[in-house]
Amino acid sequence: MDTEPIAVALKFGFLAVLYLFLFWVAQSAFRELRRTTAPAPEATGIHPIGPGGRAAATDACLVAATGGGLEAGERFDLFGGISIGRSADADVRIEDRFASGIHARLYSRGASYYVEDMNSTNGTFLNGGRLKGEAELKDLDEIRIGGTEFRFELDVPRS
Amino acid sequence: MSARNRELLALIPVALLVTGGFTAVFIVESSKIGDLSLIYGGYFLAVCLAVHLFIRARLPYADPYLFPLCALLAAIGLVMLFRINDSLALKQASIFVAGAVLLALTILLVRDYHALERYRYLIATAGILLLLATRVPGLRAPVNGAYLNINLGPLSFQPAEVSKICIVIFLASYLHEKRELLAVAARRVAGLTIPPLKHFGPLLVVWGASMLMLFYIADVGSSVMFFGAFLALLYVATARFSYVVAGLALFFVGAVLMEHLIPHIGDRVDIWLDPWHSKAVGAGQIQQSLFAQADGGLFGQGLGESLLKLPGPFAPHCAQPFPDCGSILPAPHTDEIYAVIVSDLGVFGGAGVVAVYALIAARGLKIAVMARDGFSKLLAAGLTAVFALQAVVIIGGVVRFIPLTGVTLPFVSFGGSSVIANMILLGLLLMISNDARRPRQAPEPDQELEALPA
Numbered sequence: 093m094d095t096e097p098i099a100v101a102l103k104f105g106f107l108a109v110l111y112l113f114l115f116w117v118a119q120s121a122f123r124e125l126r127r128t129t130a131p132a133p134e135a136t137g138i139h140p141i142g143p144g145g146r147a148a149a150t151d152a153c154l155v156a157a158t159g160g161g162l163e164a165g166e167r168f169d170l171f172g173g174i175s176i177g178r179s180a181d182a183d184v185r186i187e188d189r190f191a192s193g194i195h196a197r198l199y200s201r202g203a204s205y206y207v208e209d210m211n212s213t214n215g216t217f218l219n220g221g222r223l224k225g226e227a228e229l230k231d232l233d234e235i236r237i238g239g240t241e242f243r244f245e246l247d248v249p250r251s
Numbered sequence: 252m253s254a255r256n257r258e259l260l261a262l263i264p265v266a267l268l269v270t271g272g273f274t275a276v277f278i279v280e281s282s283k284i285g286d287l288s289l290i291y292g293g294y295f296l297a298v299c300l301a302v303h304l305f306i307r308a309r310l311p312y313a314d315p316y317l318f319p320l321c322a323l324l325a326a327i328g329l330v331m332l333f334r335i336n337d338s339l340a341l342k343q344a345s346i347f348v349a350g351a352v353l354l355a356l357t358i359l360l361v362r363d364y365h366a367l368e369r370y371r372y373l374i375a376t377a378g379i380l381l382l383l384a385t386r387v388p389g390l391r392a393p394v395n396g397a398y399l400n401i402n403l404g405p406l407s408f409q410p411a412e413v414s415k416i417c418i419v420i421f422l423a424s425y426l427h428e429k430r431e432l433l434a435v436a437a438r439r440v441a442g443l444t445i446p447p448l449k450h451f452g453p454l455l456v457v458w459g460a461s462m463l464m465l466f467y468i469a470d471v472g473s474s475v476m477f478f479g480a481f482l483a484l485l486y487v488a489t490a491r492f493s494y495v496v497a498g499l500a501l502f503f504v505g506a507v508l509m510e511h512l513i514p515h516i517g518d519r520v521d522i523w524l525d526p527w528h529s530k531a532v533g534a535g536q537i538q539q540s541l542f543a544q545a546d547g548g549l550f551g552q553g554l555g556e557s558l559l560k561l562p563g564p565f566a567p568h569c570a571q572p573f574p575d576c577g578s579i580l581p582a583p584h585t586d587e588i589y590a591v592i593v594s595d596l597g598v599f600g601g602a603g604v605v606a607v608y609a610l611i612a613a614r615g616l617k618i619a620v621m622a623r624d625g626f627s628k629l630l631a632a633g634l635t636a637v638f639a640l641q642a643v644v645i646i647g648g649v650v651r652f653i654p655l656t657g658v659t660l661p662f663v664s665f666g667g668s669s670v671i672a673n674m675i676l677l678g679l680l681l682m683i684s685n686d687a688r689r690p691r692q693a694p695e696p697d698q699e700l701e702a703l704p705a
Contacts, residue, residue, distance in 0.1 A: 102275035103553045106268060107596060110603045113264040113323065117316050117610050121617070173431055181432065194428055210428070211368065211626075225624060 151247050152205055152229075154198065160186035160240030173199035175210070176237060190214045190238025198229070198244075205229040205244070214238060254315040254688070255307045261319035262303060265326050266296050272330030272554055279555035280334070291337070294344040295329055302351045309358055310685035314618060317684065320611045321662055321677055325670075327604060328663035331591055334555040335584050339665055346667050350674035357678035364682050368424040368626050375457050378417025381410035382461065385468050411473040412659075412672035415637050416679070418461055419480055423629035425454055426488040430625070433489050462505075469515055472648070472656030476640045478502055483636035484629055487619075523654035536581045540649050543580050543587075543594040544601075551597030559583055559591065584665040586657050589649045604663070605646065612639040615680060621687040631683045634676050 152170045156162035162184075168174060174183035179193035186195075192212040199206055208226035209216040216223040217236040231246040252260075273292040299322045306313055325347060333340035361367065367374065384401050401408045426433070433451065458481050462474055482498045485491075509516050518531035526537040546557055560578055583591050593601040615635025622628045641661050648655030659669035 099275055099278050099553050099556070102271050102278070103551065103596065106271050106275065106554065107550065107599055107603065109264050109267050109271065110323075110327075110600070113261070114603060114606050114610065117261070117320065118606075120316070121610070121613055124617070175431060181429075197431065199431075211365070 152200075153245055153247065154184065154235075155243045155245055157234070157241040157243050158239075160188045160191075160237075162186060162240070170198055170200065170205065173197060176242075177210070177212075186237065186240045188238040188240045191240065195237050196223075196235070205246075207233075207235060207244075212237070254313070255303075255311060257315040258306070258319060259303055261316060262299055262322060265299060265319060265322045268323065269296060269326045269329065272326070273333060275554035276330065276334040279553070291333065291340045291344045292329065295326070295347055298344070298347045298351050302354060305351075305355050305358075306681060310681050312685045312688040312690075313681040314614055314684040314688070317611065317614050317618075317677065317680060320607055320614065321673075324604070324607055324611075324662035327592065328588065328660075328665075330554065331588055331595070331663070332584055332665055334595065335559065335591065339584055343665055343670070346670050349667070350670045353671050354674040354678040357675050358682060361679075361682070364630070364679060365624075365626060367420050367630075368427070371421045371424040374417045375421035378414035378421070379457075379460050381414045381417070382468060384410060409659075409666070409668040411470055412668045413675075414461070415473065415476060415480070415641075416634070416672060416676055418457070418477055419484070419633035419637055420630065421457060422454070422481060422484045423633050424626060425457075426484055427626040427629050429454075430488040433485075466509060466513070469513060470656075471509075471516055471519070471654075472641075472644050472658035475644050475656065476637055476658065479640040480633055480637040484633045487632045488629060519654040519656065523651060526651065536587070537651060537655055539580045540587050540590040540655075541651065543590045544650065547594040547597045547601075549597045549599060551593070551595045551600055554595050557591070557594035559594075582657075585659055586645065586655070586664070587649060588660055588664050589646050592663075605642075608639060608642040608646075608661075611635075615639075618680060618684040618687055622683055623687060627683050627686060631680060631687075634680055638673065638676060 154168045154170065154174070154176075156164060156166040156168075158164060168184050175194050175197040176182055176184045176186060176191075177193050177195040178186060178188065178191040182194055190213075192210070192214070194210050195212040196207060196209050196216040199208070206226050206228055207216065207218060207223065209223045214237075218227055219234050220236075229244045231244070233244045235242045235244060269292040273289055277289060302318065302322075306318060329340055329343055332343050381401075387401075401410055458477075461477055466474065478498070482495050485498070486495050510520050511517065518529075518533065521531050522529045522534045522537055526534050526541070543557065546552065551557070559580060580587050580590060589601065589604070592604055596603075612635055615631060615638070619628045619631035619635065622631055638661055641658055644653070644656060645658050645660050645664075647653040659666050661673045662670065
């Protein structure tokens with residue numbers, strides 16, 4: 093039996109199946125891309141901290157309330173983003189044995205500020221509730237790390 | 252359609268390709284191979300189905316296309332190996348069983364991959380020690396001047412494949428913690444952004460150590476992969492293009508130095524620039540690779556029909572089985588498997604394989620975009636980068652786009668450590684995507700947790 097035509101058919105069949113499959117996967121990838129063009133409101137994680145990050149910045153601050161070896165009422169300008177923790181690397185260094193090295197961070201995205209827990213051992217508490225991942229900050233929100241409490245204050249003129 | 256049903260549906264083309272491919276090769280070579288060998292394809296499909304059922308049970312929200320795309324590559328690889336030598340296909344199919352078991356073990360044992368973040372220095376040290384082990388007397392066996400393998404009795408193992416995952420985990424977790432410091436706390440000196448050495452130091456030490464090891468064991472292909480992943484992660488973490496430019500500049504300086512210092516690397520560059528006149532050993536490999544691909548044309552010679560060994564009277568006498576000896580194209584089952592694909596299936600077949608890698612990279616980056624925390628994002632991006640770069644390094648080498656360096660084509664090439672390491676990598680990516688795509692539960696009620704000493 094001459095098998096030549098079968099072999100040729102199988103070769104083109106192989107290529108056809110391969111390309112149809114690729115087309116299918118690519119098409120559904122494009123469809124998903126269109127569906128999620130607007131970032132989900134709860135999307136978290138990495139946002140570029142470019143040189144612009146600093147410019148965004150002196151319109152809000154963190155005010156120490158109690159504990160952490162900080163003076164009550166001490167103000168920290170946010171400068172687009174700061175970290176809080178026990179280590180010397182943290183922008184706001186607190187003496188609190190329940191705090192992790194880099195415990196949490198605050199940063200700005202768009203017109204808002206966010207607080208994110210940096211996988212700390214004991215968690216970060218926002219207005220008394222344990223923070224999961226990150227959350228948007230509102231004026232006079234209370235942030236607690238171990239026994240240290242902070243208050244978030246917006247400096248924007250209230251109209 | 253749910254994600255898992257979509258995945259099952261996507262495995263149908265994979266099954267078709269394996270069946271069609273094996274049949275085609277069997278028709279061409281029926282005089283030489285036994286009927287029984289057709290079962291090897293069946294083995295492979297059973298493994299795919301088992302992995303699918305496992306994912307269905309453990310990771311119900313994982314990306315539906317990632318596994319079928321990888322299985323597709325494996326299917327093409329298996330058909331090619333079957334066509335080179337049917338006993339290789341049997342071995343590769345059994346390696347896939349081992350790979351699937353390791354994928355399952357990774358998912359079962361790691362459970363929450365965020366835990367990996369805590370062990371980053373341990374993981375980085377393990378990765379570097381694995382690379383070093385290739386130079387330990389008694390374990391080592393240089394291949395073409397490079398120390399790639401650890402030999403443990405009958406088992407041979409390429410540590411670079413596993414240590415690439417270790418290094419990516421380290422980089423992702425370190426950059427996750429320090430990325431603000433690297434991006435924001437930088438000084439500008441003469442228009443150049445200089446990151447603070449205190450935060451950059453540990454990164455440079457680990458990266459430098461892994462580079463040094465790679466040059467010490469002379470595995471250029473892997474070092475390009477490592478370095479590329481390092482730059483990709485640095486860029487994702489800091490969004491500073493200047494770091495990438497500086498890194499590339501450093502790399503080229505290093506590459507030129509190595510070309511002059513290490514003869515084995517100088518030869519590779521020499522062959523790349525002019526394979527037809529190069530006197531270096533190994534020029535024949537790239538010559539034959541180009542001949543084989545040209546032979547394929549647009550649609551190829553047909554599965555199993557391209558010329559890999561000289562016919563009857565011209566064939567050399569061989570003590571070893573076919574691909575190790577008597578092949579026109581050296582290493583057709585590992586480094587040069589892409590050339591065999593192009594020879595059999597033409598430019599269209601080759602482009603299809605490249606497209607599969609591109610789609611896997613797209614899925615991986617999509618997982619990184621969807622992931623909900625920084626470590627997951629960096630880990631997904633890093634694993635994707637290292638996987639895609641491996642394909643670029645070897646395919647680029649085979650088509651003479653860059654100097655040829657011996658890394659395996661992920662999931663396609665014959666080889667235990669490569670398949671197993673990439674299955675672990677796939678397992679991690681699936682876990683990240685399962686987390687990223689899981690629908691949000693209602694927020695838990697506010698509760699004060701008892702503080703534990705940090």
